[in-house]
Amino acid sequence: MSEVLVPFDLEAEQAVLGAIMTDLDVLDQVLAIVEPDDMYDPKHRTIYSAVRRLHDQNAPTDVVAVGDELAAAGELRGAIDPAYLHGLTSMVATAANGAYHGTIVHEHAVRRQLLEASTAIAQIASNTAVAPLEAVEMARERVDGIGATTAPAIETFGRAAFTSFVEGLEHKPKYVPTPWWDINNHLGGFRAGGLYVVGARPGQGKSIVGLQAAMRLAKEGPVAFISLEMSRDDLMARMVAQLGQVSLHSLVNHEVTKAGWQNIAMVRQQIEQMPIYVSTSDQVSTITQVRAFARSVARKAPKGQRLAGVVVDYLQLLSSGERVESRQVEVSGFSRSLKLLAQSLGTPVIALSQLNRGSTTRKSNRPTLADLRESGAIEQDADSVLLLHRDEKNAPNRLDVDIAKNRQGQQGRVSLQWEGTFSRVVSRTWSPTTLIDDNGGVQQ
Secondary structure, eight states, X not given: OOOOOOOOOHHHHHHHHHHHTTOHHHHHHHHTTOXXXXXXXXXXXXXXXXXXXXXXXXXXXXXXXXHHHHHHTTOOOTTOOHHHHHHHHHTOSOGGGHHHHHHHHHHHHHHHHHHHHHHHHHHHHHOTTSOHHHHHHHHHHHHHTTTTTOOOOOOOHHHHHHHHHHHHTTSOXXXXXXXXXXXXXXXXXXXXXXXXXXXXXXXXXXXXXHHHHHHHHTTTSOEEEEESSSOHHHHHHHHHHHHHTOOHHHHHTTOOOHHHHHHHHHHHHHHHTOOEEEEETTTOOBHHHHHHHHHHHHTTSOTTOOOOEEEEEOGGGOBOSSOOXXXXXXXXXXXXXXXXXXXXXXXXXXXXXXXXXXXXXXSSOOOOGGGBTTOTHHHHHOSEEEEEEEETTTEEEEEEEEEEEETTSOOEEEEEEEEGGGTEEEEOOOOTTTTBOTTSSBOO
């Protein structure tokens, strides 16, 4: 096996240092491209760091000032002396090429980082104590972090942002509608990069809402559904019940009527072609595995498409796989990771969340944001929080959805029709009595 050569360019490093000690404008350009660790030669790294320190202090960065800074730090010794510093500036024909040489330095550094990552990945792969899926995710994270300091575009916020904003006004916002038009009136729909939290106490319908949302998103492309509570058969029974209008009870108990079998046959093709990829608790249990599964599904998206959505059912059943100081800190990490996942994949993430029983002690019995179990960070990270409530005694056919947080629009309450027989929730058909509850009173 041939020896791998470490990529670097000492002449480009010298050209960068000479340029930034000659021209302050070039220094500003180079600082946006080159990090100290991009310098391969240790003495060049030391000199560049000294220049950065002076720049941060608004001090001069000429060759004399840099020499004084190095001397004050005890770094003007060995191969770094005043003669070497002056030699750097004297070899620069024109400082204008500083940014160009800076790009060369940075690109060589990226290649070195890739070599280092490949070594680290080999060690991860050989560590049998790390689960294979987690090892793949760790390897991806190492590679994803390479070259993150590529120079950003430097331009005024107003001009670029205003032009983009005005041009965007000519087009409708890109939202994927939810299955419920009355919720769309508040949210607009699911937005790429958004984190949507659906909170409810046990048995209030959050899994049904999550599955219906996934089925709607699947019309746009592949969906990653992480089911930590229900099995594949449980999910399939609910999909068949929803689409085929077959009693869930008959499906669970294998007591399907002739008409039911006909309905199942009618929706078979629709379900088989639905691009929902399911991972259950026997495959995924940590937030690292959730990210890995979502990225794997994203790669299955047809060319020109993105992952349409991620649904996690439910947040509190995840684990970090690590020792943490408290469960609250752990769950806070989950919500933050899911928000970052939504942004990195450019897809909506719907996280179902268990609520504590604080609402049961209130007179109204309705949940609030304070009931989000084990972490207030869930509310902070979420773009929208939907809290579900059913009054099974007084209004058994109604599901109230409190839009308790909505970063992109208005808050409010929406009442949906609960169709428990078919394990689904639908928008209520409007009529003059829509605002009258099931007992004849006005909805609050």
